[in-house]
Amino acid sequence: MSKEPGVRKMFDAIAHRYDLMNRVMTMGQDQRWRKFVVKTAGDPGDGWTLDLATGTGDIAALMTATHPAAKVMGGDFSLNMLTEAKKRFTDRRIVWHACDANRLPFGDGTFYSVTFGYLLRNVDDAGRVLREVCRVLRPGGRVVCLDTTPPAKNILYPFVRGYLRYGIPALGRLIADDEAAYSYLTGSTMEFYKAEELAALFAESGFTDVGYRKFMCGTIGVHWGQKP
Numbered sequence: 001m002s003k004e005p006g007v008r009k010m011f012d013a014i015a016h017r018y019d020l021m022n023r024v025m026t027m028g029q030d031q032r033w034r035k036f037v038v039k040t041a042g043d044p045g046d047g048w049t050l051d052l053a054t055g056t057g058d059i060a061a062l063m064t065a066t067h068p069a070a071k072v073m074g075g076d077f078s079l080n081m082l083t084e085a086k087k088r089f090t091d092r093r094i095v096w097h098a099c100d101a102n103r104l105p106f107g108d109g110t111f112y113s114v115t116f117g118y119l120l121r122n123v124d125d126a127g128r129v130l131r132e133v134c135r136v137l138r139p140g141g142r143v144v145c146l147d148t149t150p151p152a153k154n155i156l157y158p159f160v161r162g163y164l165r166y167g168i169p170a171l172g173r174l175i176a177d178d179e180a181a182y183s184y185l186t187g188s189t190m191e192f193y194k195a196e197e198l199a200a201l202f203a204e205s206g207f208t209d210v211g212y213r214k215f216m217c218g219t220i221g222v223h224w225g226q227k228p
């Protein structure tokens with residue numbers, strides 16, 4: 001059974017508290033990772049770039065702030081998340097668009113780059129989404145993906161696991177009044193691809209020059225690749 005209708009409902013429900021919860025649970029680090037995503041995607045000049053699963057729009061807004069000539073499409077399937085994005089950022093260089101990452105309503109080779117934050121953990125078939133992203137990129141275009149990563153079993157593991165298992169759901173209850181949504185975040189992180197496995201999936205899905213960097217005690221990964 002597909003988990004995606006439930007994911008959409010969940011983001012519709014937490015949209016109004018999403019940003020505050022992000023800042024608190026990452027201890028204010030989340031924007032730093034998004035800036036790294038934008039830098040890694042490169043300068044699109046005056047071309048189009050797609051921020052998929054844009055949510056409340058942070059990566060899309062950082063893209064226009066960093067590259068003033070760029071035209072940015074912010075796409076998401078949660079209408080409530082897009083409503084928050086539109087309220088927060090009124091910049092006319094960003095076009096907000098309801099769309100599903102599995103079936104992108106854009107032609108082949110449309111975008112200079114495609115970014116997404118915290119998308120792949122939420123879809124049924126990450127390989128399918130990556131192939132769809134590859135289709136809409138122009139040759140030479142870059143994909144950059146930010147997501148959580150299962151923590152490595154090192155000396156920090158008990159602390160990191162404790163924070164994921166108990167700290168984040170408790171914050172979800174206090175701040176977003178939705179413990180279940182943030183327990184889902186923990187569960188989907190623990191079950192998600194390890195960083196090296198996700199890099200292999202990027203390569204299998206048609207990307208070259210694949211690489212990644214980890215942040216926050218290895219619980220956050222940024223992966224990138226290029227369409228040949």
Ligand SMILES: C[S@@+](CC[C@H](N)C(=O)[O-])C[C@H]1O[C@@H](n2cnc3c(N)ncnc32)[C@H](O)[C@@H]1O
Nearest residue numbers: 011053054055076077078081100101117118122
């Ligand atoms: C955790 S939020 C991330 C928002 C934003 N990228 C950020 O950096 O904060 C995940 C977003 O992915 C969207 N999403 C999940 N599955 C999707 C799909 N199949 N198609 C489009 N958007 C999707 C959700 O609606 C949600 O807004």
